[in-house]
Amino acid sequence: MAKLAENRYGKSRVRLSRITRLADRHEFNEWTVHVMLEGDFAASYTAADNSKVLPTDTMKNTVYFVARGSKAETIEAFAMELGDYLLDHHAQIEKVSIRVEEKAWERLIVGVAPEPETFKLGGPELQTAEAVRSRGGAWAVVSGVDGLTILKTTKSAFTGYVQDKLTTLKPATDRILGTCATVRWEYGPGAPDYAQVRGRVLTALLREFASHNSMSVQHTLFDMGKAALEAAPEVARIHLSMPNLHHLLANLEPFGLDNPNHIFVPIDEPHGTIEATVER
Amino acid sequence: MAKLAENRYGKSRVRLSRITRLADRHEFNEWTVHVMLEGDFAASYTAADNSKVLPTDTMKNTVYFVARGSKAETIEAFAMELGDYLLDHHAQIEKVSIRVEEKAWERLIVGVAPEPETFKLGGPELQTAEAVRSRGGAWAVVSGVDGLTILKTTKSAFTGYVQDKLTTLKPATDRILGTCATVRWEYGPGAPDYAQVRGRVLTALLREFASHNSMSVQHTLFDMGKAALEAAPEVARIHLSMPNLHHLLANLEPFGLDNPNHIFVPIDEPHGTIEATVER
């Protein structure tokens, strides 16, 4: 006999852009919203009974409806506002999970003055927020960034590792260290200023990455996490996933040339993946 | 004070192809392997001590080394063989997770006879296996398929759902139902024939999808899961994630034309996402 276990459904990739008109400039945000619901939906699976099913099309409409009236200044605030609306209006929902991603539109600067109403996509990274709440419970918010793509040309080594019969890697005392980092941070008790914390966390991560004397991706990852916790007391725990964007030293020996860390071969695959959570 | 919590690392996207030469034909497999390790690696994060770190480059070498000697006929068997090798040779590893994906190379058929040594990529889907083992424990294997892209032009309805002030969707008694399904199945006790089970599960999923009188994606998903459990007693539990590849009826009313389910607008975003686990 088959029975239904966990189940959830929702709407993914609801895209939304917003202009906020200030006296001297416009703000512009482009978000992608993902809604997932759990609740009293089993009959739609097992009995072809849709009477409690909120159509995913209506979830999409709800995103735009809530956005129109929203004063949210952060993706975290918007995620919670949207989730509260859904819980408040549909008794059959037991739990909402809202994920919002924001593209890296930056104010265009040509010369010195920032343009008041023109923007340039400033990188592949997405600022992210995921907010989860069960009916009657509190919001659990996780903020983050996906695809933060950074690289340093020195102060990175990798030596002293396990050597065995399958080892061909040569120790490196000065290598390129690149990553496309995905980071998530959770909050301690209290009501944080999400935008402010985000600024401090990102600055700490970038500053540590740049200044670190790296002995491995692991080493740099941990110190980046530590720096973020120091910069943001509001953050209880931070998770970093740092794929290694390898730049292999080009082998020019067959052609009688040296290569003193000058010319490299960047590769996308295979790649190392290093992940850890740093907490207080 | 910052401290290290969960951590793991490994090598992702190790690509491998293999020719198996039989008397009358060649078999060809193209796999992508992902290795993740947990164990006594904390010092690499917190003390810049790499003395227990197996380089991810060596993991890549290990994939090819093990593949050369392997008799594995399934991605499940290869994943376990590779993981066993790593656990056997490196005492600091406590847990290995191996994921293998196989591309849909199919024997080319021109006319009637299958070609003995020529293949065509037969779809976007990937056959998948994930095998996890902790030192001293048993293998936990999850098999699956990613991106199985299928569509039916009738026997799909969606009516009787919640209507409220944000509803604009019209009930449909005959719509296109398309999905790009991700499926995972876990096994009960015993040593299953992975290839055989995979064949039976996929056949059951496809046959049910085709014949089903769908009242919703939820309804079809559940009955597909049920059919798979019936076809494969070895399977304890199956998880299906079925995004809805929407084909919207083109609105031709402004031009004075009807559209009796003839011309549609396919969209990638936004899309519904329906997920559930079906178990015994």
Place this chain on the structure above:
Amino acid sequence: MAKLAENRYGKSRVRLSRITRLADRHEFNEWTVHVMLEGDFAASYTAADNSKVLPTDTMKNTVYFVARGSKAETIEAFAMELGDYLLDHHAQIEKVSIRVEEKAWERLIVGVAPEPETFKLGGPELQTAEAVRSRGGAWAVVSGVDGLTILKTTKSAFTGYVQDKLTTLKPATDRILGTCATVRWEYGPGAPDYAQVRGRVLTALLREFASHNSMSVQHTLFDMGKAALEAAPEVARIHLSMPNLHHLLANLEPFGLDNPNHIFVPIDEPHGTIEATVER
């Protein structure tokens, strides 16, 4: 003084799906249409005068409007029908270029019988047609396929090439030959049966690829083109672009293992690209 030279504009990525209901089965097509126009549009660039501009949004509407009434059985026929409509209704258009791509939806077969109303995406390839006509002139049609992904495990060699001080490639007498081919064929005078020609061209290409004793990608490409011309007298000229999907023999020597063409490393980049036109 700046002046406007060539200019054109249009609508890209107009997606369309169509169900054709036959007595015993449905046909299903999914197309992406691209429209480009040239004509009396200079004033929109140079004088901010939009009075002759057909909005690209209207082009999109035109695609659906024409599709509703169309009896086209091929992408070539639909491209011409759409282009004729645009030329007939808008005197300022001098030249239309219509490109249509069709996805590889194939009738699902579970067991032996093909399903009448269920389809599976059968590969990454797109069938293509590009039709161009200037007002008062005739249609020039180019048919093709993009991304035809095929591979053979033997009957492929590459030897006897230029050797110089930068050569590190070793001659191969038995290697994997894979490609993701893009093909375009032009027609001679007369009104071809586009579907029939397409069938014969693709069959000839695949059959030749499978049976060929390849001395290089160039060698195989030319003989594939020749076979297509032989199979389709309607075709005047065929262009093939065949990137080399390299599968490098895994180097297991450092580990004391041989590798008799058994285990390979597939790579996406860099890759060889071989292109030629074969004509009568």
Place this chain on the structure above:
Amino acid sequence: MAKLAENRYGKSRVRLSRITRLADRHEFNEWTVHVMLEGDFAASYTAADNSKVLPTDTMKNTVYFVARGSKAETIEAFAMELGDYLLDHHAQIEKVSIRVEEKAWERLIVGVAPEPETFKLGGPELQTAEAVRSRGGAWAVVSGVDGLTILKTTKSAFTGYVQDKLTTLKPATDRILGTCATVRWEYGPGAPDYAQVRGRVLTALLREFASHNSMSVQHTLFDMGKAALEAAPEVARIHLSMPNLHHLLANLEPFGLDNPNHIFVPIDEPHGTIEATVER
């Protein structure tokens, strides 16, 4: 009888990164190089004769070999240096086409000071150069940028266009104008300073985009081209391709809400495509 017409071959996606060590900072470049050759290669297609074929693997080696000794400060200079090497060393080559793309690595700034050795990927755009030379002839160089992704929230209208029975678009006096522009510029006689011209062209394009009172994409495109020609007398001709990144006003009327240009729905497809060449 089939005969070989145009043919060419080469190596695509050869990736290269380079560190240039200055007294107070490092420069970092990441390039992707594409090499295409024409010449005396017909016999490889028609007679399985590889004796004049330079393997594409050797082309890849040549890229790294030339890069090691190169002093090139621009992608244009490197493209020509690489092409000259190939023509000088292989008499059977009649024509080389070299394309180089550079990723948008920007010096990281945390706070105020630019980091001397750390970089962040600053956008999706690629700086491009294509250099073509036939033996005995001069270099023809085309510089450009791909994927320059910019957006303005006001000073963009689209009105006064053709209205017919298939029109549903409403005139807009204040809309979002976004694009992901591809630009190519050709040079007049003389030896331009490629880096300097690139800087002036990009600045002119961005400044004009930001300040323009747009009546259409066509209008803005032409004035951007004109501004570039004015800023760079070295440039003879500039081609711009500007897809329209549509942000549709969200329709909130069904929910009883107005939407005074506040909330939009960004879409990737379908999209308008506007292209033109502006010359002196």
